[in-house]
Amino acid sequence: MIRIGIFGYGNLGRGIESAIAQNDDMELVAVFTRREPSNVKIKTQGAIVASSDDVLSFIDKIDVMVICGGSATDLPKQTPYLARYFNVIDSFDTHAKIPEHFDNVDASALEGGHIAMISVGWDPGMFSLNRMYAGAILPEGQDYTFWGKGVSQGHSDAIRRIDGVLDARQYTIPVESALEGARSGNNPTLTTRQKHTRECFVVAEDGADLERIENEIKTMPNYFADYDTTVHFITQDELNEKHSGIPHGGFVIRSGVTGNGNKHVIEYSLKLDSNPEFTASVIVAYARAVYRMASEGMVGCKTVFDVAPAYLSPKTGAELRKNLL
Amino acid sequence: MIRIGIFGYGNLGRGIESAIAQNDDMELVAVFTRREPSNVKIKTQGAIVASSDDVLSFIDKIDVMVICGGSATDLPKQTPYLARYFNVIDSFDTHAKIPEHFDNVDASALEGGHIAMISVGWDPGMFSLNRMYAGAILPEGQDYTFWGKGVSQGHSDAIRRIDGVLDARQYTIPVESALEGARSGNNPTLTTRQKHTRECFVVAEDGADLERIENEIKTMPNYFADYDTTVHFITQDELNEKHSGIPHGGFVIRSGVTGNGNKHVIEYSLKLDSNPEFTASVIVAYARAVYRMASEGMVGCKTVFDVAPAYLSPKTGAELRKNLL
Numbered sequence: 001m002i003r004i005g006i007f008g009y010g011n012l013g014r015g016i017e018s019a020i021a022q023n024d025d026m027e028l029v030a031v032f033t034r035r036e037p038s039n040v041k042i043k044t045q046g047a048i049v050a051s052s053d054d055v056l057s058f059i060d061k062i063d064v065m066v067i068c069g070g071s072a073t074d075l076p077k078q079t080p081y082l083a084r085y086f087n088v089i090d091s092f093d094t095h096a097k098i099p100e101h102f103d104n105v106d107a108s109a110l111e112g113g114h115i116a117m118i119s120v121g122w123d124p125g126m127f128s129l130n131r132m133y134a135g136a137i138l139p140e141g142q143d144y145t146f147w148g149k150g151v152s153q154g155h156s157d158a159i160r161r162i163d164g165v166l167d168a169r170q171y172t173i174p175v176e177s178a179l180e181g182a183r184s185g186n187n188p189t190l191t192t193r194q195k196h197t198r199e200c201f202v203v204a205e206d207g208a209d210l211e212r213i214e215n216e217i218k219t220m221p222n223y224f225a226d227y228d229t230t231v232h233f234i235t236q237d238e239l240n241e242k243h244s245g246i247p248h249g250g251f252v253i254r255s256g257v258t259g260n261g262n263k264h265v266i267e268y269s270l271k272l273d274s275n276p277e278f279t280a281s282v283i284v285a286y287a288r289a290v291y292r293m294a295s296e297g298m299v300g301c302k303t304v305f306d307v308a309p310a311y312l313s314p315k316t317g318a319e320l321r322k323n324l325l
Numbered sequence: 326m327i328r329i330g331i332f333g334y335g336n337l338g339r340g341i342e343s344a345i346a347q348n349d350d351m352e353l354v355a356v357f358t359r360r361e362p363s364n365v366k367i368k369t370q371g372a373i374v375a376s377s378d379d380v381l382s383f384i385d386k387i388d389v390m391v392i393c394g395g396s397a398t399d400l401p402k403q404t405p406y407l408a409r410y411f412n413v414i415d416s417f418d419t420h421a422k423i424p425e426h427f428d429n430v431d432a433s434a435l436e437g438g439h440i441a442m443i444s445v446g447w448d449p450g451m452f453s454l455n456r457m458y459a460g461a462i463l464p465e466g467q468d469y470t471f472w473g474k475g476v477s478q479g480h481s482d483a484i485r486r487i488d489g490v491l492d493a494r495q496y497t498i499p500v501e502s503a504l505e506g507a508r509s510g511n512n513p514t515l516t517t518r519q520k521h522t523r524e525c526f527v528v529a530e531d532g533a534d535l536e537r538i539e540n541e542i543k544t545m546p547n548y549f550a551d552y553d554t555t556v557h558f559i560t561q562d563e564l565n566e567k568h569s570g571i572p573h574g575g576f577v578i579r580s581g582v583t584g585n586g587n588k589h590v591i592e593y594s595l596k597l598d599s600n601p602e603f604t605a606s607v608i609v610a611y612a613r614a615v616y617r618m619a620s621e622g623m624v625g626c627k628t629v630f631d632v633a634p635a636y637l638s639p640k641t642g643a644e645l646r647k648n649l650l
Contacts, residue, residue: 018584022464099647119650126458128650129634130593133451135649136610136637137603139347183596258606259343262598268455269594271508273587278462281583285461305635305645309454312461313630320630322424324460325444325453 002026002291004284005058005086007078008068009033009040009049011246012091015280016066017044023284025314029062059085063294064287066090080104083301084112087294089287091121091279098124106301115294117302120286121279122270123147127252129304130268134254138264141256144182146174146195150248150275158223159200162216164208167236169243171199174251185255185263198229201243203236248275285312327351327616329609330383330411332403333393334358334365334374336571337416340605341391342369348609350639354387384410388619389612391415396422405429408626409437412619414612416446416604423449431626440619442627445611446604447595448472452577454629455593459579463589466581469507471499471520475573475600483548484525487541489533492561494568496524499576510580510588523554526568528561573600610637 004020006013009031020028021044030048033040037049050058055065065086069075071094079090083105092101098119109116119125123145131143152172159168178195181188200217204210214231217224249270256264272278286304289311293302310317315324329345331338334356345353346369355373358365362374375383380390390411394403396419404415408430417426423444434441444450448470456468477497484493503520506513525542529535539556543549574595581589597603611629614636618627635642640649 015584022583095650098650099643102646124650126462126591129458131649132634132638132645133454136613136634136639137451137606185596258347258602259340259599262602264598264603264606265594265596266451267592267594267596269592271510271590271592273589274584277583277587278589281462281589288461303646303650305638305642305650306633308631308633309457309461310630313457314461317630318424320457321427321628324456325420325423325449325628325630 003029003063004287005030005062005065006068007032007065011276012280013068015277019280019284030058056085062086064290066283066287080108083108083114083116087114087290089117089120089283089290091283092119093124102301110300113299115290115298115302117286117290119303120283122282125282125304130252132305134266138254138256141254142187144253146179147250148172148174151246155223159202159217162213164205164213165202166205167203167239169201169239173197173199182253183265185265187255192226193228196227198224198227200231201234201239202231203239204233246275248272288312328354328388329612330355330387330390331393332357332390336601337605338393340602341609344605344609355383381410387411389615391608391612405433408433408439408441412439412615414442414445414608414615416608417444418449427626434625438624440615440623440627442611442615444628445608447607450607450629455577457630459591463579463581466579467512469578471504472575473497473499476571480548484527484542487538489530489538490527491530492528492564494526494564498522498524507578508590510590512580517551518553521552523549523552525556526559526564527556528564529558571600573597613637
């Protein structure tokens with residue numbers, strides 16, 4: 001059995017717990033929380049809830065620690081710290097800061113003699129892998145990544161910060177004609193506005209100036225100004241009833257040419273009812289890989305690019321070749 | 326520069342030559358043929374055409390030998406033989422015999438101290454990889470593989486063997502409603518007949534009994550009897566004009582559940598103008614991986630499951646993390 005620890009018990013941590021229950025070769029040993037442990041209820045019988053302050057007393061009890069903090073402030077500290085003491089895995093997703101995070105984590109992991117995987121999930125993660133495979137196969141070509149239809153937490157939060165807004169949910173939606181263009185093999189150049197639209201469901205305070213709120217949303221730099229944005233004002237009840245899920249997904253498309261102008265299109269897509277549960281499922285498969293790589297004596301920071309696919313599967317090499325190749 | 330040899334110069338061998346020209350870190354050293362070398366014209370300036378009988382005189386001149394023989398009789402002999410003397414890669418695609426081929430090739434490669442990759446292409450190959458990744462991520466779920474729209478050489482050949490048939494081209498076509506069912510996340514059970522149809526374009530001899538030919542096609546065991554098959558009789562000119570390409574493609578879909586019944590659908594698809602050129606492009610990316618793994622001292626038989634993705638790309642680890650993760 002691979003003994004797993006979960007460090008941080010929000011949406012992602014709960015998804016990890018649920019994914020562990022789907023994998024017979026893994027067991028959840030402990031959940032670590034910054035809250036008062038007695039206030040945190042988990043689903044797994046036999047697993048412990050402990051304070052994050054006590055994590056080092058579990059050094060010999062946990063094979064892989066799954067770190068479920070946020071990318072903005074938690075993971076840049078937690079992953080390098082914990083990689084000294086445990087094999088770890090995180091879902092660090094601030095793309096621009098990945099090289100810096102990698103260097104910090106690599107130094108700690110090497111010092112501690114552990115494996116530390118970073119940026120595991122679907123983007124970064126499975127989408128990155130598919131960009132890489134497709135680019136290596138079709139060196140003359142063009143990449144397209146589309147996200148959605150799905151909820152963007154960052155954009156939803158940005159709307160909630162507007163004066164007079166009580167609650168909000170924002171969907172990122174790929175534009176069908178842009179998808180068709182990317183799939184055509186004609187390598188179109190697509191602007192930000194052409195690729196995605198944004199749809200916002202907003203609960204406003206009684207008597208708030210709806211026109212001002214809508215205008216503030218649509219003109220918000222970085223978040224909305226470069227997109228065609230639709231704003232719907234609805235009640236809190238309707239928001240709770242129809243928009244409480246966290247679906248997401250997207251498309252990675254590469255089109256390229258070979259020989260005398262033969263066109264090829266490679267497409268990978270995800271349609272997810274629950275973004276955190278799917279992210280967790282990817283992480284748990286890679287936690288298996290971390291355990292195996294560590295068992296073989298490998299050390300240092302790794303990303304999805306560095307992991308031979310067979311490490312993810314509970315099946316043996318012979319089973320994989322017989323049934324899946 | 327990675328020095329490549331091509332063993333066998335048919336459609337696939339020509340595709341390999343063309344793919345090498347798209348990769349700056351590779352050069353074609355020699356093409357080996359069973360024909361009289363002076364009768365074989367290749368496109369690459371500076372590369373040699375040599376007799377396959379003389380291949381062992383190139384032991385120090387070639388880093389990776391790409392073996393382009395057929396799976397029925399060529400590869401079961403060629404790959405184990407050549408793996409003693411070279412790092413090799415093949416596209417062995419008789420799924421049921423992969424375990425036996427692996428064992429034979431592994432023994433030779435270990436004896437010779439080389440890397441030997443087998444069954445590289447898109448199915449087996451990229452489709453296998455996607456089945457494996459998706460199965461590891463969503464352990465509770467169902468796999469679907471669809472092929473086409475594309476030309477099946479085996480089925481085209483089977484039609485050509487019918488008395489009164491001069492030429493033929495057979496397309497395998499996935500059924501749209503079955504694809505939609507697989508994508509629905511409802512895990513439908515799909516029969517062979519529900520998943521694919523077969524469309525045949527046939528050139529018959531003057532005066533041939535068309536009704537008999539059509540009946541022989543539609544009732545042919547294994548090839549057509551289990552499918553809804555359409556037969557069109559056309560002229561040789563029309564066949565040459567409209568059906569001379571070798572397009573193919575297909576879909577690998579896995580749907581699964583997590584948590585409290587949240588559904589997820591992972592889909593990988595290919596739309597290929599030229600089946601042999603795309604297969605060749607996959608093989609050439611893996612030839613780079615073979616070269617690198619051999620440079621690190623690895624030996625033995627490998628499949629796509631065993632190769633860390635980063636080995637396929639000419640980019641460094643730091644470049645991959647910065648630009649693709």
